[in-house]
Amino acid sequence: MSTDDDILVAQQLVKGYASPAGYLSVLQGLDLRVRCGEMLAITGASGVGKSTLLHVLGTLDRPESGALFHAGEDVTRFSEQKLRQFRNRTLGFVFQMHHLLPEFTAIENVMLPLLIARRPVREARQHARQLLDELGMSGREAHRPSALSGGEQQRVAVARALAREPRILLADEPSGNLDPETAGRLHSLLGRLNQEKGLTIIVVTHNEVLAGLCGRVARLEGGLLRGN
Numbered sequence: 001m002s003t004d005d006d007i008l009v010a011q012q013l014v015k016g017y018a019s020p021a022g023y024l025s026v027l028q029g030l031d032l033r034v035r036c037g038e039m040l041a042i043t044g045a046s047g048v049g050k051s052t053l054l055h056v057l058g059t060l061d062r063p064e065s066g067a068l069f070h071a072g073e074d075v076t077r078f079s080e081q082k083l084r085q086f087r088n089r090t091l092g093f094v095f096q097m098h099h100l101l102p103e104f105t106a107i108e109n110v111m112l113p114l115l116i117a118r119r120p121v122r123e124a125r126q127h128a129r130q131l132l133d134e135l136g137m138s139g140r141e142a143h144r145p146s147a148l149s150g151g152e153q154q155r156v157a158v159a160r161a162l163a164r165e166p167r168i169l170l171a172d173e174p175s176g177n178l179d180p181e182t183a184g185r186l187h188s189l190l191g192r193l194n195q196e197k198g199l200t201i202i203v204v205t206h207n208e209v210l211a212g213l214c215g216r217v218a219r220l221e222g223g224l225l226r227g228n
Contacts, residue, residue, distance in 0.1 A: 008057065009033050010069075013027045013068065027066075037198045042218055054170055088164065094171040107141035109160055110163055140152060166199075201214075
């Protein structure tokens, strides 16, 4: 079980997949504790299962066995409907590809999670504009993704992930497609969100600079986390 300081606790997580060569074991009884307000980097070789782990921690995928506690509740026991509600209310996601909707403007992309949650349009627009301003996107809110740089698109994706004020932000190689300068700005942004807002962040990354900004680094090897 978790303590008062733990926002996420994974116990003995097991996950694998069928492959042409047979069953592929990815997580082999993995344990992890993440404290509230922590910024954790998960590193490891390509193909070792870092994204799989992040998807399980973010309830996008279910483990075959084990327990996953978010704020003391074992979410592996949730129904699919309750899990969707929990995920939409509690977690924010940023991926290597921004997954912005091309037909919508920047502000409309950020508003979308709020409108799905039935927030009034005026309130959703005001909150989305505030987030974009805080992330340095003032004056770009009416632009569609095709008119934004890669770094700007990722900042919009971060704003969208923050729209419903999640307790945890999960990021999967968020700067993997960015040039070093733009990546550095995104890394600084994530660090500022953690330090100034106390946002709990779990980031999967190959980037040593980003990992170095985190308060803790855990390496995924052989289906287990080392150094956590």
